[in-house]
Amino acid sequence: MTSLSDLPLRANLVGKQPYGAPQxxxxxxxxxxxxxxxLPDEVVADIAASLAAAVRGVNRYPDREFGELRAALAGYLGHGLQPEQLWAANGSNEVLQQILQAFGGPGRSLLSFTPSYSMYPLLASGTDTAWIDVPRPADYALTPELVTAALAEHRPDVVILCGPNNPTGTPLDREVILAAYDAFDGILIVDEAYQEFDAERESAVTLLPGRHRLLVSRTMSKAFAFAGVRLGYLAADPAIVDALRLVRLPYHLSALTQAAATAALRHSGAMxxxxxxxxxxxxxxxxxxxxxxxxxxxxxxxxxxxxxxxxxxxxxxxxxxxxxxxxxxxxxxxxxxxxxxxxxxxxxxxxxxxxxxxxxxx
Missing domain, CATH: 3.90.1150.10 (Aspartate Aminotransferase, domain 1)
Incomplete structure (x- = not known):
């Protein structure tokens, strides 16, 4: 049988292994x-009804700009966010991939602090973006001084701060985010996949005004118990959203995904x-x-x-x-x-x- 070694892979993919947690x-x-x-029974019932209605129209392409869903996401996050500041894709992994397609690529680099989410280097490889990993200290907690020094040394184009950090759980303080944003002129992503579980710290979406290079990535997989639906989203400056629209595939969010996520957001309290x-x-x-x-x-x-x-x-x-x-x-x-x-x-x-x-x- 043919193996990967028999194929003309891009050089930066040779020897890589796909993401794979045991199932x-x-x-x-x-x-x-x-x-x-x-999921609560009343939420399941509303989602099922919404899917049934959406199925009747699947002979047509879905709303390419998913306006209703973006409005629902903006309403959920609050803090004065407008629908044009929201973006969504099939899981936050796809959101991050689109960011690297728009702002990474050949000749550009992505930096994060490890150990952190194992998909970051894989997304970098997939977009031909150079990967820079900076070790975290023994307690895994980032400080403004550590982050500022790393960005000054490596001068990356894109930085991801994961907070709370996966796999360590370490919270991310807003002073670290602010220090990182001011330390370089590239794209700063705050990955908040687990933010709802941090009862002590406000979301980084509160820092968005006046910071057009700050992007806050979120997901419905964790707190919303929606892992099987695959809905990740992003809050950022509208210009960032426009940049992602340049690289997304046409109609990338199905009508069924949009319907299920919009219905779930109607029940955010119960979810x-x-x-x-x-x-x-x-x-x-x-x-x-x-x-x-x-x-x-x-x-x-x-x-x-x-x-x-x-x-x-x-x-x-x-x-x-x-x-x-x-x-x-x-x-x-x-x-x-x-x-x-x-x-x-x-x-x-x-x-x-x-x-x-x-x-x-x-």
Whole structure:
């Protein structure tokens, strides 16, 4: 059979591996930071009715500019945002890809602070944008001084600050965002995929006025429990949105996606009702694991990064054998665990307690 090595790939794609978190039909799946709480019945009913209505018109192309959805997103974010400041695509990954298609590319660079979201370098490779990773400090927290020094040294064209950061959960302070924006003249993206889970910090959308190079990326996958729908979005200056319209594929958001997302936004209060419970489960899990002797890093997200495993790979497999799927990200001594329902938290606590200090060993 033909393999990748037999194909005339672009040079910067040779040797790369596609993104791929394990998928397994286990009873407790806590490895990709999904919202494991089910959608409320009234929301399901409205979405189903909206989809039924949309299906009647799918012989025609969808609204290319998805005006109703953009208005709904602007209303959800608030802070005086207008529909022309909103953009959406099939997940925030596609939003980020479109940004790099417009502002990255050959001869340009993307910088972020690692460990962070593993798709960033893959998106850079896919758009032929040079990738620059700057290591985070031991506590993973960024400071204005660290960020300013890195941007002065590397002079990137695009920067992504992930806050709360995936996979560490580390919150992102607005002083860091402001320092980064003032430190260079390129595009600054704040990736807020998990922002709804941070009860202490305001969204970076409050910083948009007067900052035309600041872009705030969001998603409905996490807090809205909409991972299967694939709806990511962006708030930025209208000129940025116009730039993304240059590179998007025609009719990139289906009529069904638009209908489902618009219906969900009508019920934002109900959709977000589970967020407080997820925070409680996150904090409960963190407290118990800390009591068991593990190191739990501060998290403003719906997951925790846990250190102190003597053999993370062996613990990952031992938990998987017990029907629990978490994430091994090859960070020495660490595993990442999504905060789920109370029953899922019970299962994780019981399994890790059973494995004993340091977790399983090979």
């Amino acid at each position: 397994d039909a286990v009873p407790v799946s806590l490895n990709v930071n999904e919202n494991t709480h089910p 977000l009702r589970a967020v407080a419970d997820i925070r409680d489960q996150r904090d409960r899990l963190a407290a118990v694991l800390t009591g068991l002797g593990y190191t739990v890093h501060e998290s403003g997200a719906n997951f925790i990064l846990v250190g102190g495993f003597s053999d993370p790979g062996a613990t990952f497999e031992a938990l998987r054998a017990r029907g629990i799927l978490i994430r091994n990200l090859s960070i020495p001594g660490h595993l990442r665990i999504t905060a789920g329902t109370a029953a899922e938290t019970d299962a994780v606590i019981a399994a890790i307690t059973e494995l004993g200090p340091g977790g399983a060993t090979a």
